[in-house]
Amino acid sequence: MSKPFILIVEDDEAIQRLITTTLETQNYRFLTASNGSQAILEAVSHNPDIVILDLGLPDMDGVEIIKKIRSWSTMPIIVVSARSMDQDKIDALDAGADDYLTKPFSVEELLARLRVAIRRIHYHHTDSAQQNLHFANGDLSIDYAAGCAFLKGTELHLTPIEYKLLVLLSKNIGKVLTHNYITKEIWGSTWENDVASLRVFMATLRKKIESESQQKYIQTHIGVGYRMIKN
Incomplete structure (x- = not known):
């Protein structure tokens, strides 16, 4: 697979x-934008x-850019922002961002997040028919x-909820899923008690796998959600 743009x-x-x-030192191809309007164009x-995206742009909030891109594309979006509050991360991830990196950040961490995004691209470019039937990640496999x-x-002897959680994570491998997103997908709501239940089910699922x-x-x-790691 060639270096991503x-x-x-x-x-x-x-x-x-x-x-x-x-990016130059790693031979990545890239282009830059300094505001939201230019970014969308x-x-x-x-x-x-x-897309590597700052949220605090002069003409538009980065969350709005995420929503606009998500209206027509699934390209991975890595947020790099000085906003460090959990709610800022949740808002960006719920809008459709794939990852969130807080400033200041290390070069090594940025490159690691890029590698995760690239693996996700590669995973989604595999044979779609096979992907729809079967999933494999290290020692773990799922026959959908x-x-x-x-x-x-x-x-594995999983409860129906544990299996649904595992499938949801597997189909979004490498992507951080917020508590609200998961509970809405699994239970159809985002009540606080659903988040408490999610923690319990996630703990039992993790123990089993x-x-x-x-x-x-x-x-x-912590305070945001969960991600399935690619092995």
Whole structure:
């Protein structure tokens, strides 16, 4: 797979320079935008593979840009923002962002987040027919058609809710899913008691899929949600 084409949306010249220099050293192809209007125009015109997006732009809030891009594209969006409150992260992720990196950040962490996004692109570019029937990630596999999950070839005994959670995470591998998004998908609501129930079900699911494997599959983003890790 060739290096992805990345759109960098950042109005701070120093941060934009840091990101572009980092991408240049790794031979990534990229273009830049310094405001929301330019970002949307570049996204529509060039259809980049990944967007690195600052939220605090001079003409438009980054969350609005995420919503606009999501109205026509599923390209991974990595938010890089000085906003560090949980609610800011939740708002961006609920709007459709795939990841959230808080400033100041290290070059190594930015590159790691990019690798996650690239793996997600690669996963979604695999044979769609096969993907719709079967999922494999390390020792974990799911037969969607049969409604069964396996660890090292042995069937897992999951409750209906645990299985639904596992399927939801697997179909969004590498993407942070917020508590509200998950509870709405699983229970059809976002009541506070649903979030409490989610924590309980996620703990039992994690125990079942990680206790017999050296691999970790579910990453907790405290106060925000969960992500399935690619193994």
